[in-house]
Structures are given as structure tokens and as C-alpha cells.
Amino acid sequence: MDREAQRIMNVLFVIVIIGLWAGGGHAYNRPPPRQTLFTPHADSDTSPQQVHISAVGKDKMRISWITDTPTPATVHYAASPDANGPSTTGTTSSYRYLLYKSGQIHDVIVGPLKPNALYYYRLGDSSQVYNFTTPPSQFPIKFAVVGDLGQTEWTKTTLQHIANSNYDMMLLPGDLSYADYIQSRWDSFGRLVDPLASQRPWMVTQGNHEIEKIPILHRKPFTAYNARWRMPFEESGSDSNLYYSFEVAGVHVIMLGSYTGFHSDSAQYKWLAGDLQKVDRNKTPWLLVLLHAPWYNSNTAHQNEPESYDMKASMEDLLYQARVDVVFAGHVHAYERFTRVYKDKADNCGSVYITIGDGGNREGLASKYIDPKPEISVFREASFGHGILDVVNATHAQWTWHRNDDDEAVVADSVWFNSLSTVPNCKV
Ligand SMILES: *[C@@H]1O[C@H](CO)[C@@H](O)[C@H](O)[C@H]1NC(C)=O
Ligand SMILES: *[C@@H]1O[C@H](CO)[C@@H](O)[C@H](O)[C@H]1NC(C)=O
Ligand SMILES: [Fe+2]
Helix, strand or coil: CCHHHHHHHHHHHHHHHHHHHHCCCCCCCCCCCCCECCCCCCCCCCCCEEEEEEEECCCEEEEEEEECCCCCCEEEEECCCCCCCCEEECEEECCEECCEECCEEEEEEECCCCCCCEEEEEECCCCCCEEEECCCCCCCEEEEECCCCCCEHHHHHHHHHHHCCCCCEEEEECCCCCCCCCCHHHHHHHHHHHHHHCCCEEEEECCHHHCCCECCCECCCCHHHHHHCCCCCHHHCCCCCCCEEEEECCEEEEECCCCCCCCCCCHHHHHHHHHHHHCCCCCCCEEEEECCCCCCCCECCCCCCHHHHHHHHHHHHHHHHHCCCEEEECCCCCEEEEEEEECCEECCCCEEEEEECCCCCCCCCCCCECCCCCCCEEEEECCCEEEEEEECCCCEEEEEEEEEECCEEEEEEEEEEECHHHCHHHCC
16 A cells, blocks of 8 residues: 555544544445446447346336447347247337447337246347346335446446345436446446346436537437437337336336426426326335435535426425325435425325435535434435335335445345325325
């Protein structure tokens, strides 16, 4: 260790000691930021890369991947390791962004598939065999939840922890690659998440880092995001990849867009009102919402942004009347859990609000909080990590937040939720 590093270690040591003293043993020595990763593509121009899958309807799966040069948009899949099953054909697209031209983005929907089942698959004319496991059709189901993922050494740690959790499905409330206009970073991100996202469905919504709009030069927002991360929006009657819903194992999940229209005259608002009307809590006792910019937040970061305040003012009544169980957000690079709230007050029939924008992006942590802590905020901490929502049955779900303590996943917050559909005074 050189002298500079030794000095930093000494300072950190003193901070830990002061922290332990001030926090009564609960203090956590926040690690410094880690390097941004670039995940290279080692194989040939025709070999598949950036493979990710997403659930479509009740029993289908969309398989998305990219090749540098044109290859067939076909998937062979089977329950046996040779993957020599029927072949399904899909579509191929590409996009331009300034001087960048994307690879061939292939998109194939396979199924019907059995629930909770292992499938093997091959892409185009490549001989490489991948596998995925479909989500269960009944409880229990385990969701991994993490936002603001990015692609740093911290992201890598977070992904390792998630891979070890044996989750069924990923829910990501926005800010994926932090490409920030540099399109090759989208490719790098695709390759970084491929080992996980090719094996379990990744259901995502967009954040501000997905907009990538440039005045005059590139006026269209969400170009890379919409081309690379197509979600099953048509299936839920939505006209936009920026908001949609789906049902899995007794859970109705709604993905909202913080960076598209949300006022009462907007297409998104009308779609949301209609989608909530269709929810049948006998069939799906659990109702979750994901969006990027948090409606409740006691961090000093991202206060008073219209995407938070105006969207909340516009849509909070809809979610409250529908008895949404949990609302997950990202954007603030930290973890925070609120009690059940409605219009800024504790309310037994309101949603639990959770900020989980702590995946590990290159901008670092948001570590300043508003003091004193508002009573409705139950737990807040600026550390990287991820969440697991384990919905065990129609009435009970366990939420755990796993902090990246250096490279160990440590459960730092844990709570049981009761579905609002079974709380007598809150019944819709
Ligand atoms: C699925 O694929 C991964 C990644 O290639 C591999 O590590 C794993 O062993 C495979 N699982 C099965 C059951 O074949
Ligand atoms: C649901 O799970 C909870 C927690 O494990 C358990 O206490 C409860 O009895 C379960 N309910 C049913 C109907 O199985
Ligand atoms: Fe953000």
C-alpha cells in the first residue's frame, strides 16, 4: 500500500471510530466510489451478445439480443439441454444516434411456456446454449428490486448478490446504463447484465438517464432505451413502452413513466386509471407500482422536482383509491422506506413508499438527509445494495434490503407487509 492509500485508510479508521461512537454501534463505514466498468465483446461479429428476457402475457417470454452484423432473428428452445425445440422467428431493428449506429437488435417472443420451468435456448445460427427459468404461476414469488444500476465495480457486486438470491424476476425502477449519450456504454451495460438478464425476466421502466435527448441534434427521447429494452406494453393496452403493466403469480405490477405526460389529461393518466379499474384483487391480491422519481423522499437530493411533486399531485389519489401495496422508486442514490402514507401523513390504507436507487452507479451515493427525520420515514441509509420482495402468499410478503457491506450482502432492513386487499378497513 502506498503512502497516500495508507493516509486514506487512517482517515477512514478515525471516521469508523467516530461513527461507532456517535451511532451506538450501528454506524456503517461507507465505502468510497468504485471504478466504472467497460464490458467488452470478446466473440465474433455474428455471435449473440447483450441477451435479456422479459415476461410477455401469462406464459410467453420476449428474448432480446444484439449481433454486430445481420443474423437470423430466430430462437430454438426446449426443456432439454440440446435446445433442439421448435424455432420461432421475430423481428430485427437498429437505430442511429449522432454518429453511432447500433448493432442488429433482435426481438423474439417464445411460448407458451410452463410456469416455474427451466428452458434451454439458442439464438440465430449460434451454437451457444443459454437457459432461463420462467416465473411461477402461483405464490410464492421472489422479486429482486434495484434502481439506478449503472455499471461500476459496485454494480458488479450488487449483481453478484442478486444472482445468489435465487430470485424469479427483476424489477428495475429506472436509470439502467448511465450511458449518458455515449451509446457504446449501452452495449457495455447489456453485456454486463447478460449473465443475469438472460436467465430471469428483467422488467424495467425508464429514468432520466434514459431520455438522451439533445436539442437540434437528436430531438427524439428514449431512442436507445426503447430500441434495446422493449417491454410488453401492448399487452396491457398501453400505447407506449414508457408505461405498462403485467401480472405474475398473483401480483399486478404497474410500471409508470416519470418523464412522459402524467397530468390528468395525459395518455398515461388515462391508461393508469383504466388499468387500475381492471385489477381484480381476488386474482392478484398484490398490487405494486414502480416509477423513477420518488414521491416521498427525505434525502436532500432531488427535492422539488416536477417529476416527483407534480406526478404525485396528479396520481396519488388513483393509487390510494386502488390500495396499491408498495410503490418503488429510484433516482435518489440511497435506500429509504416510508410507512404507509397518503398525502404526507401516515395512513393504514396508503402505500408503502420505498426508494431503492442504490444499485451502484458512477455518480455515487446521496448521503445528505433532511433533519430531523420525518416521522413517516422509517429507515433511511445511503449505501449501495438491492431489495428482495418475497411474496409468500396472498396476505404476506417479506421485504429485505441487502446492503453491500464491502463485498458481503448484509440484511440491513427487514419487514413483513400485509396485502391491503386483505386488510378489512381498506377493502376496495
Ligand atoms: C444456465 O446457464 C448458466 C450460464 O451459462 C450456467 O452457468 C448454468 O449452469 C446453466 N444452468 C443449467 C441448469 O444448465
Ligand atoms: C401466509 O404466510 C404467513 C407468513 O409465513 C403465514 O403466517 C400465514 O399463515 C400464511 N397464510 C396462509 C393462508 O397460508
Ligand atoms: Fe435518476
